[in-house]
Amino acid sequence: MSWNQSSLLCLGLLLQLSLLADCSLKSEWTSNIPRRINGEAPAPSSGLRLQIEQRYVVMDNGLLQVTLSKPQGIVTNIKYNGIDNLLEHHNEEENRGYWDIFWKPPGVRKGEREKIHGTSFNVIKEEEGQIELSFTATWDLSIGNKSVPLNIDKRFVMLLGPSGFYTYAIYEHLEGWPDFNMDNTRIVFKLRQDLFHYMAISDQRQRIMPMPEDRETGKPLAYSEAVILTNPINPELKGEVDDKYQYSCENQDCRVHGWISSDPPVGFWMINPSIEFRTGGPVKQDLTSHVGPTTLSVFVSLHYSGEDLSMSIHDGEHWKKVFGPIFIYLNLAPADGHVTKLWEDAKQQLLAEVQNWPYSFPASNDFPSSDQRGTVTGQLFIQDRYLLKENIPADSAYLGLAAPGDIGSWQTESKGYQFWTRANSDGSFSINGARPGNYSLYGWVPGFLGDYKYDLNVTITPGSKVNLGDLIYEPPRQGPTLWEIGIPNRSAAEFYVPDPNPEYINKLYVANTTSNNTVPVDKFRQYGLWERYAELYPHEDLVYTVGTSDYSKDWFFAHVDRKNEDNTTYTPTTWQIRFNLDNVTRVPNEIHMLRVAIASVTGSQLLVHLNNTDSYPVFSTSIIGRDNAIARHGIHGLYWLYNIQIPSDKLTVGENIIFLTQSRHMSPFQGLMYDYIRLEGPSTSI
Incomplete structure (x- = not known):
């Protein structure tokens, strides 16, 4: 595939030099933001136009034309600024812009990925200022397990003025229909590979991206989504790691992301004005944009949570939910500016969409104004x-x-x-x-x-x-704090995150020291950090001494197992917390309280011993956790809190040791991340 490499390198330099402070809009609490008028786009025509053909339907507001297959409701073509199609026209039509769902019947381990194809088409609204289209897929008993047991109404909306369009969907399961589990549902756009090479997720997280061919020719790594780019089209990327999970984002921050084309200077943005319809709350992490060029809006997923967040529809229940609307926004660089303006304009458009939420235009009664x-x-x-x-x-x-x-x-x-x-x-x-x-x-x-x-x-x-x-x-509390490790913030970010192996670098997460201030980077998003533990502790495990050690330097961010010298097997690891007590009372039934907050856990069992590991543990979990945050470069997954009673007569005056053992060792990705650990003394009057 041919493309102008030098122009891409210049684009990357311009964009990286223009970075501002990180824009992290925290959800619906943004207020008092005036509606921004997009003065850079061409003026719209006097009205909307809807063209219905035998196999397609076209919405046109004078700024762009959106073509959808009929009755399937697949976005096959987006025409904008003289570009015939912003979507990858070499793909089959159903692999350009689509909703899909991953589902499975109860008891089935591996589910099915199903693109949502409408079977009927209706014009819901056709007025001077709004077009709203419906593509409905209806389930009945004769379909059986060949399709997810849902009625799904996909809606597409075009308004007069904005250079973009909206989409939302209504999912409904009726009483008496089969049970099923839904693990993922989303909307996906596959953009043109010859145009879109620069991806932006936040002010700090944006860069020139590899091409799909680069991944295909790259060296696969232990975790399946990650590859080393061995012969990329852009030689500046050679030797880097690419993994779509390196670009994940918390729901509260995943509000606008997308791609930039330098020639012509066009931006394609996914804008999520609300997180009310997403699962898992504000700090749930999910995918954004990645190599393709692909951009997503994910509504339900098991990423960074595992099966605990699978949606189970059972007992013949009636369930209905509206996902969206989201806004697909297109913009042009101003004539007197450079393409960095596209990202800044997209952020301003996000502010406008947030200010207008909840939208007043959706025609469905299922979306309350x-x-x-x-x-x-x-x-x-x-x-x-x-x-x-x-x-x-x-x-x-x-x-x-x-x-x-x-x-x-x-x-x-x-x-x-x-x-x-x-x-x-x-x-x-x-x-x-x-x-x-x-x-x-x-x-x-x-x-x-x-x-x-x-x-x-x-x-x-x-x-x-x-x-x-x-x-x-009233936070959990029995007595005074004797010592603590970390900050109770549901994240392991404050602990020691090592530099990556030089063979596993993504330059996006290497500190930029070209200016007076070092740009903060999420070091935890580098690949393979779990292997650094064995390099730092090849024979003896981590020992943390209260009062001497510094958790930002001496507490490894993930409690993982250790790879053995055969490079195929692993050994469980036991960490020690050493601390001194000046006195210990011997009051009957008196206890100290150990609080252990966990920020992430995957296939692990935590054992807690006191002063020796030969006796029975004072506490043990079952095998817990499936959030996979260690392998997928997240600094947290689901939050767990354990309150562990320690009889005071088990403690001694002088040095004591708490042993923390992660006993599971079948995979390098098993392990946990601590959020915060605190030992409290017995209850005292205040």
Whole structure:
């Protein structure tokens, strides 16, 4: 494939030199942002045009034309700025722009990937300012297991003015239909390989990307999605690792991403104005854009969570959910500027979409507009008398509405909607735009252990404004802190993340020191870091001495097993925490409390011994976790908290040792990441 390599290198330099502070829009709490008018795009025509043919339907607003197959509802062509098609025209039509779903019947281990093909087509709205089209797939008993047992209504909307289009879908399962599990559903666009070479996810995470051929000719690594680029078309990329999971992003930050073409200077962007329809809450990680060039919007997935987040529809239940709308945005570089303006403009367009959420234009009654939704307000305080006698405002707390359940159940809730916000410095919060329904109010506070849950359910009705007043969160606490390791923030990022093996580099995550300030990089996204543990501790495992060791330097970010010299087998590892106690009382039934918060775990069993490993452990988990965050370059997955009672008579005056053993050792990807560990003394009066 031919392309202008020098122009790509220049584009990369310009974009990298123009990086600003990271734009991390945190969800629906963005407010008071004026609607931006896209002055750089051509002026639209006086109205919308809809052309219906035998096999296709075309929406045209004077800025772009979008062609969809009829009745399947596959986006086959996007014409913009004189470019006949922004999608990869060498692909078969159904492999250009599509919705798909990964599903399986109960008890089946490996599911099916099914592209969602409509079987009927309808024009929902055709007015001067809006076109809305419906492509519906209807399930009936005669289909059986050949198709997912859902009715799916895919909608595509074009408005007069914006240089883009919207899409959303309504999934419905009726009573009496078969049970099934849904592991993934998303929308995918495959862009033209001869145009789009530069990918942008955030201000820091953007670069010239490899081509698909580069991956095909690369050297596969131990984890299947990763390859070393051995003979890339762009020689600047030779020797680098490419892995789509290196570009994953938390839901709260995955709001705009996409691709740039330098000639002609065009941007293609996926804009997610809300996360209410995504599973797993604000810090759930998922894929964004990757080599293809491919761009995604993922609504349901098992990434960084495993089967715990699989959506199970069972017992003949009636279930319905709206995914989206999302906005596919196209833009042009201004005549007097360079292509870096495309990314800045896309961020501004995101602000406009967030300001307009919830949208008023969807024609489906299943998508409530803003006047049909409700608001929940309150003020959260932390009560921890071992820290402060007065209540502490829950600064920056996460507060969210999700389906009623147990404390922390929002992490693995997948069928309903979730509405999240961040508290102000005084702990006050406002959750806006919540759909009618019954919810629990959940939360957690960075810097404090555990999960918060409001005692009562919260009912939202159209237009309701629910003020919960002052709320109190009492984090887990028995007695005074004797020592602690890490920060309770549900992430292992503060621990020691090693430099990668020089053979496994992705230059995007190497510090940029060309300016006065080093650009922060997510070192944990480099491939193969789990192997560095055995290099740092070839024979003896990690020993951490309280009062002497520094967790940012001496606590490895992942508790993994060690590869043996045969390079095929692995040995379990046991870490030690050494600490001194000046005195230990011998009051009957008195206990110390060990809090172990885990940020991620995959196929592991944690054993906790005290002072020797020959006796029975004082605590043991079962085999837990399937979030795969170690292999997929995430610094966290699902959050786990264990409260371990240690009888005081098991401790001694002077040195004590807590042994942490990760006993499973069948794979290099088994292991866990700690979030925070704390030893508390016995309860005392304050």
